[in-house]
Amino acid sequence: MFKTKGDRLESLIQYVYQVLSEFANKDIEVKNKHNIVGKSGVIHNIDVYYQFELNGITHKVIFExxxxxxxxxxxxxxxxxxxxxxxxxxxxxxxAPKGYQSGANKFAEHHGIELISGSEESLLAAVIQKRLQVVLPDESVIGEPFYCLMEKGDSGQVTGTYIRNIDADGKPFLILYFSKKEAEESGKNLNSIVRGIDKKHLTILCDYSDNFGLNLAIKQFMSTDVLGVDSKLIRDFFL
Incomplete structure (x- = not known):
């Protein structure tokens, strides 16, 4: 668990850029809370950091x-x-999810500093889409043992977005179905496509649940009951 909101944001940024670098086939390690000594001899503790080699020069990327x-x-x-x-x-x-005060953007632009704002969901969106392009379950995947509903785009193909429900507290959760037929029945009135979830995809969903609060639930076979389930139980019993 994260001790502070700052820790959570730093871990999220580390995850986002690590996955993006892997997607781009770059051998880069993105570090969290990295110490680096400046020209002054002062040690700077960097929230998130990575470096890369280009034309014989080590370039450093520093996140605050x-x-x-x-x-x-x-x-x-x-x-x-x-x-x-x-x-x-x-x-x-x-x-900074809440954005910047007047003058900060102009100052940053002048000095070549990139400013990012927006919700955790928006920061994750690009990564989720890119990662799912590589591991997106297609029609050939057989549920091991689950099936899920995915959003159908205008072309009839999946968009890469899992369809989630909303619980009584307003929090989204993803339903995993033991039966493909029951998943099809549940998605009958939705713009959805049923896809199998194998162990590879299930591992990714558990990772999202562990790190970024994706709630998971299992629909009981031949029942209307949907039970929230911890990712650890899924790992213990199905992975």
Whole structure:
């Protein structure tokens, strides 16, 4: 579990960029809470960090994560600029879900610092889509042992989005079906396609559940009951 909201955001950013680098076939390790010594001799603790080689030069990418309730000020972007000046061949990215105060964007643009804002869901969206392009269950996948409903696009193909339900607390959850026929019945009035979930896809769903709060549920065979289930139980019994 994450100790703070900041820890959660840092882990999310580390995950996002690690998966994107793997998708691009780049041998890059994205690190969380990485210490690096600047030209001044001062040790900087970087929220999220990775580096890569290009034309014989090591380039460093430094992320500053601000999971605050308010917008980030220009002064915080200035503080990141100071760190970048102390670390040669580095570029900076600041991530703040609530956005930035007036002047911060203009200052960051002038100094080549990228500012990212938006919800966790929006940050994950690109990664989920790209990762599912590689491991998206197609019609040939047989449920081992589950089936699920996926959104159908205008062309009749899956969009890469799992169809989720909403519980009494307003939280989304994904239903796993033991029966393909029951999944088809449940999705009859939805714009959906039934897909099998094998062990590879089930592992990914459990990873999302463990790290980013994707709630999972299992529909009991020949019953209307849908029971929420912890990812650990799924791993213990089905993986």
């Amino acid at each position: 994560c601000k999971n605050w309730h308010s917008k980030v000020s220009k002064e915080k972007v200035l503080a990141l600029k100071s760190i970048l000046e102390d670390i040669p061949n580095s570029v900076g990215v600041m991530v």
